[in-house]
């Protein structure tokens with residue numbers, strides 16, 4: 001236990017607050033150096049801090065990184081299944097923003113399960129292997145899945161081709177994010193991988209941040225929160 005022992009309380013400081021300071025420092029240090037050189041003209045912003053430039057509705061701040069905080073409306077270059085054929089890698093990359101899964105834009109969305117993974121992370125691969133089962137079981141129940149890949153096998157920031165390769169390797173049926181600037185670093189310590197955030201799509205508040213791969217625990221969390229009125 002420990003990883004998931006107190007998520008039902010709704011205040012789960014042990015999951016994230018200790019790591020978030022380190023993560024924030026990492027995010028700031030990465031902000032000036034991680035440039036996706038081939039990412040024109042659709043490069044992700046370095047870090048969309050408080051703005052929602054697309055104009056999609058999104059809850060106002062203040063924003064934070066812990067349970068019950070409203071999450072920022074991050075933007076990434078992403079592989080998204082734009083034509084709805086179940087394959088997001090035949091559509092090309094585009095800018096994706098988290099607010100696309102907010103109920104104001106996606107009325108059927110209930111919970112966003114947002115993961116972070118890196119190529120050097122063995123448990124991340126294990127999670128990716130089983131993630132299509134999660135998608136098929138929970139997608140129709142209003143769970144929206146996305147994974148932010150931030151580093152490759154050698155620890156270098158990813159590019160879009162690496163993320164495409166990742167998704168094709170695991171035949172992922174959900175959105176994959178090119179997190180070359182490690183925006184997810186504000187939410188966790190990269191030594192505690194894989195990380196998954198569960199976000200309430202109605203108000204974009206963080207429900208819980210988990211570290212480690214335990215599919216049954218993920219299912220327990222989703223079942224619990226999906227059963228709420």
Ligand SMILES: [Ca+2]
Pocket residue numbers: 080081082083084085086087088089090091
């Ligand atoms: Ca497609």
